[in-house]
Amino acid sequence: MTEKAGEEFLVMPIPLELPFQWAAGSYHGRTLREIKDNNRFVGIRCPQCKSILFPAAMVCPLCHVKVGEDWVELGEKGTVEDFAIVEMSVLDPSTGKERVESQPQAVIRLDGGAVMEHRLEEKDPQKLRVGMRVEAVFKPEGEGGKGDLTDILYFRTIEK
Amino acid sequence: MAERVAVVSVAQTKYHQNRGDVREAELAYEAIEQVLQETGLKFVEDGTGIDATVSCSHDHWDGQTISDIKIGDVAGAHLRPEEKVAEDGTHAVYYAMLQILSGHHDVVLVVSHMKESQTVRSMIENAAFDPVYQRLIGLDFLTAAALQARRYMYKYGITEEQCAKVVVKNRKNAQNNPYAQAPMGLTVEDVLRSPMLSSPIRQLDAKPVSDGACAMILAKEEKAKRLSDKPAWIKGAGSCYDAFYLGDRDLADCQSLMLAAKQAYDMAGIGDPRKEIDLAEVSEYYSYQELLWMEGLGFCDRGEGGKLIDSGVTQMGGRLPLNPSGGLLSGRPFAVGGMAAVAEAVLQLRGEAGARQLPDVSTALAHGVTGPCGQLQCVLVLGKD
Numbered sequence: 017m018t019e020k021a022g023e024e025f026l027v028m029p030i031p032l033e034l035p036f037q038w039a040a041g042s043y044h045g046r047t048l049r050e051i052k053d054n055n056r057f058v059g060i061r062c063p064q065c066k067s068i069l070f071p072a073a074m075v076c077p078l079c080h081v082k083v084g085e086d087w088v089e090l091g092e093k094g095t096v097e098d099f100a101i102v103e104m105s106v107l108d109p110s111t112g113k114e115r116v117e118s119q120p121q122a123v124i125r126l127d128g129g130a131v132m133e134h135r136l137e138e139k140d141p142q143k144l145r146v147g148m149r150v151e152a153v154f155k156p157e158g159e160g161g162k163g164d165l166t167d168i169l170y171f172r173t174i175e176k
Numbered sequence: 177m178a179e180r181v182a183v184v185s186v187a188q189t190k191y192h193q194n195r196g197d198v199r200e201a202e203l204a205y206e207a208i209e210q211v212l213q214e215t216g217l218k219f220v221e222d223g224t225g226i227d228a229t230v231s232c233s234h235d236h237w238d239g240q241t242i243s244d245i246k247i248g249d250v251a252g253a254h255l256r257p258e259e260k261v262a263e264d265g266t267h268a269v270y271y272a273m274l275q276i277l278s279g280h281h282d283v284v285l286v287v288s289h290m291k292e293s294q295t296v297r298s299m300i301e302n303a304a305f306d307p308v309y310q311r312l313i314g315l316d317f318l319t320a321a322a323l324q325a326r327r328y329m330y331k332y333g334i335t336e337e338q339c340a341k342v343v344v345k346n347r348k349n350a351q352n353n354p355y356a357q358a359p360m361g362l363t364v365e366d367v368l369r370s371p372m373l374s375s376p377i378r379q380l381d382a383k384p385v386s387d388g389a390c391a392m393i394l395a396k397e398e399k400a401k402r403l404s405d406k407p408a409w410i411k412g413a414g415s416c417y418d419a420f421y422l423g424d425r426d427l428a429d430c431q432s433l434m435l436a437a438k439q440a441y442d443m444a445g446i447g448d449p450r451k452e453i454d455l456a457e458v459s460e461y462y463s464y465q466e467l468l469w470m471e472g473l474g475f476c477d478r479g480e481g482g483k484l485i486d487s488g489v490t491q492m493g494g495r496l497p498l499n500p501s502g503g504l505l506s507g508r509p510f511a512v513g514g515m516a517a518v519a520e521a522v523l524q525l526r527g528e529a530g531a532r533q534l535p536d537v538s539t540a541l542a543h544g545v546t547g548p549c550g551q552l553q554c555v556l557v558l559g560k561d
């Protein structure tokens with residue numbers, strides 16, 4: 017319990033660690049394993065509406081059917097659909113501490129038809145634009161891929 | 177009541193101590209898929225299918241703000257209504273019933289899901305207490321339950337043996353329930369020899385860590401009759417909160433349960449539950465709770481819960497079997513617990529309870545509870561017609 021001099025309000029700081037073990041399940045699990053082991057993006061095609069679920073999932077949210085095992089490669093290149101240059105400090109979810117975001121966050125449509133959120137290497141606002149072509153840069157082999165999205169370092173510009 | 181609501185389909189996963197093989201959505205879909213297949217219903221907007229979804233889960237337990245976000249895709253919530261009740265699963269059923277009675281929806285999917293294994297129970301439950309005033313004492317639902325058990329036993333002379341008999345009965349009942357996590361042949365001595373957790377509660381007096389999901393479809397009368405030839409009608413429903421601070425209640429009593437039961441009995445037209453209820457599924461996170469809840473539900477007089485278990489009335493074959501499924505003590509997750517109680521009541525009413533089927537079931541009671549020491553109670557009375 018801490019009390020600031022001259023104030024009647026008490027403040028109770030409880031720095032709590034939240035231990036969780038979230039299961040990826042088989043569909044998210046394969047999505048992440050392909051990124052880590054094979055540096056590629058794979059999604060799953062809905063047998064009914066033919067849309068691609070990425071990350072892969074068991075049920076198509078549009079058709080409400082089980083999607084089965086029609087895995088498709090999506091390529092590692094794509095087009096920036098949306099981006100934001102984050103100027104403020106943000107929470108680092110792996111530490112709970114604040115960090116200054118060093119790379120723009122972006123929504124990228126992969127050439128294989130699926131959309132993902134990640135970060136861009138390019139930081140210069142003058143060079144960022146919707147429609148720019150990018151490709152994924154993966155963590156180099158031997159640098160300890162973890163089976164999560166940090167196995168992708170960022171997307172880098174491949175065309176002006 | 178102008179409109180009547182029935183449960184037309186129920187499904188559960190097998191309860192398990194650690195479903196590390198699936199995400200929550202995949203776990204929930206194991207139950208959802210079964211009720212979709214049984215009823216043939218689809219998530220459509222033309223009035224012929226499921227109109228809305230109600231789910232039950234908890235942000236803090238799931239470590240995710242808006243914990244229902246991640247099951248929306250499998251629960252038909254993409255560009256469709258889905259609402260979460262973060263209490264016990266019985267409250268989700270209660271809420272879905274109200275959606276139908278209000279005339280807002282005709283057919284509602286209810287799903288509860290929980291993976292207790294993915295985090296630490298005591299930490300989550302400690303966070304239910306007031307952060308400024310209570311948490312640093314180290315209270316969780318187990319230590320609070322120990323306070324309640326001691327007070328209840330002191331006030332009414334309930335013995336550890338009588339509490340242990342609940343464990344023996346329920347773990348034995350679970351041997352006939354294919355969904356039960358931990359059926360076990362036990363003796364009273366086995367229970368009394370198990371390690372002490374927080375006196376007077378021993379390891380076998382507490383429910384095990386559990387993962388699982390439960391789903392059901394509720395429908396208004398006209399559609400219920402088309403969807404099932406054995407609808408289980410919700411005849412009565414009641415819900416009631418008790419005081420937050422434990423010191424503001426006499427923990428030997430369960431006033432909120434008595435009030436919830438009264439609401440449910442009045443609505444169902446039940447005058448004497450001891451005669452008119454054929455079986456009850458109650459949510460006993462700890463063994464003493466089954467005795468205390470029996471009192472709150474009016475199955476015996478105050479302080480007579482111990483005598484009731486001694487008499488054998490609540491065993492299979494007794495006049496008022498309690499927890500034929502094996503109850504929570506045989507392994508069922510938080511939040512899913514009371515909904516599984518509703519599922520068992522429905523299976524018994526439909527004559528589909530397999531080796532644990534009781535004869536001549538026409539009225540069944542399902543009970544759910546959440547919060548420390550039974551703070552929030554829910555009672556549902558279901559009937560064949």
Ligand SMILES: [Zn+2]
Nearest residue numbers: 062065076079
């Ligand atoms: Zn689809």
